[in-house]
Amino acid sequence: xxxxxxxxxxISVFSLIATILLAGKGDEGYSNAVKRNTSNLTLIYxxxxxxxxxxxxxxxxxxx
Numbered sequence: 001x002x003x004x005x006x007x008x009x010x011i012s013v014f015s016l017i018a019t020i021l022l023a024g025k026g027d028e029g030y031s032n033a034v035k036r037n038t039s040n041l042t043l044i045y046x047x048x049x050x051x052x053x054x055x056x057x058x059x060x061x062x063x064x
Contacts, residue, residue, distance in 0.1 A: 001064070005056060009049075016045050 023038040 001060070008052060012045060012049050016042065
């Protein structure tokens with residue numbers, strides 16, 4: 001169970017870093033939209049990680 005949690009966190013962090021690194025590439029007109037999209041994706045990652053932690057807690061509390 002601990003391995004699965006660590007794996008989920010590692011994949012999430014890797015995805016966040018990859019998104020930020022890839023978001024910086026593109027032409028000049030695209031960079032303004034990228035900043036907004038990066039902010040939105042970062043917010044989505046934060047929410048998903050938070051909800052995942054809650055889901056794991058609920059699972060451990062009531063089903064394990």
